[in-house]
């Protein structure tokens with residue numbers, strides 16, 4: 518809603534998805550959809566305006582699109598409202614958002630503590646980018662998280678985690694993390710990509726900041742890459758400075774697609790959750806499936822916690838097939854409707870093999886910690902009719 522609309526907090530997620538971030542009073546000709554500001558730069562009306570901008574006296578003025586752009590700003594307002602956060606920063610990818618968050622929170626000599634159940638690309642940002650800048654990461658298992666206060670050292674600054682965690686949907690207790698991070702004086706950041714703000718709003722649980730690969734559910738159509746950070750205005754202002762300096766800015770065309778995608782995020786996420794539950798229930802019965810990982814299954818280890826802190830169980834289902842890579846290869850080669858591709862959160866169902874995608878290049882020890890083996894397959898469930906998704910995956914399993 519408009520920036521000064523204090524009602525937004527009382528609106529439901531589905532309404533915020535459609536109207537969040539809008540400034541209807543500013544639309545030319547009463548346009549219902551905001552125009553796209555396809556411009557790299559913004560002209561000053563006169564010399565004095567330029568001088569006042571440079572002195573920081575014109576905080577609302579636009580200057581140059583690497584700094585800010587109205588189309589990007591609308592996407593940021595919508596994400597902030599969906600997450601119940603004071604502010605948001607949108608970036609050119611989820612990885613860019615990760616970079617900006619860590620570059621804001623740490624300096625050389627500091628330490629990051631990270632859960633070992635996180636997206637493989639995030640592990641690479643930590644171990645191949647920040648370690649080279651003198652910022653090392655200590656990885657902890659999910660069982661160790663309650664002991665963060667003992668684990669954290671003087672230079673530990675951040676705790677980074679994910680829930681549900683890629684790819685096995687392991688669930689981490691948000692209230693517990695907020696508590697222990699307070700005790701340990703760690704700034705907590707959660708990657709909320711798998712849940713989306715439709716299913717989970719971590720800031721309401723006391724988590725300091727939320728990161729998204731907006732490439733996934735927020736965008737929702739596999740047609741853009743984008744990322745987002747949400748949190749306090751102070752944190753986002755500092756992260757924005759980094760983003761402006763290194764140029765991790767989102768292009769206005771992609772920002773428009775992102776805002777358009779977000780209008781249906783509540784509908785899409787609910788449809789995907791329903792399909793994922795139906796798929797998980799069906800797959801667990803299949804003789805070629807050794808195990809199904811989905812927190813919506815009553816006997817899943819994360820079921821109770823997910824029921825408490827999420828309003829749905831998500832759209833990702835992982836399985837271990839009976840066998841290994843050979844059997845997985847037969848499965849993938851038999852899929853007809855479901856495409857083999859990384860990513861998730863789009864309208865289409867995709868199959869991926871973590872060993873050769875999100876977790877490629879991991880050591881045996883890292884794979885074991887993440888619970889990923891040669892038998893593990895991940896389905897990112899879309900919004901097609903569940904009967905068709907289940908039929909395709911079942912016939913492929915029958916071909917093993």
Ligand SMILES: Cc1ncc(COP(=O)(O)O)c(C=O)c1O
Nearest residue numbers: 610611612636683710730732743
């Ligand atoms: C959970 C999670 N976090 C972060 C990322 C990185 O996002 P991006 O690919 O938009 O940089 C991904 C990408 O697959 C992801 O799945």
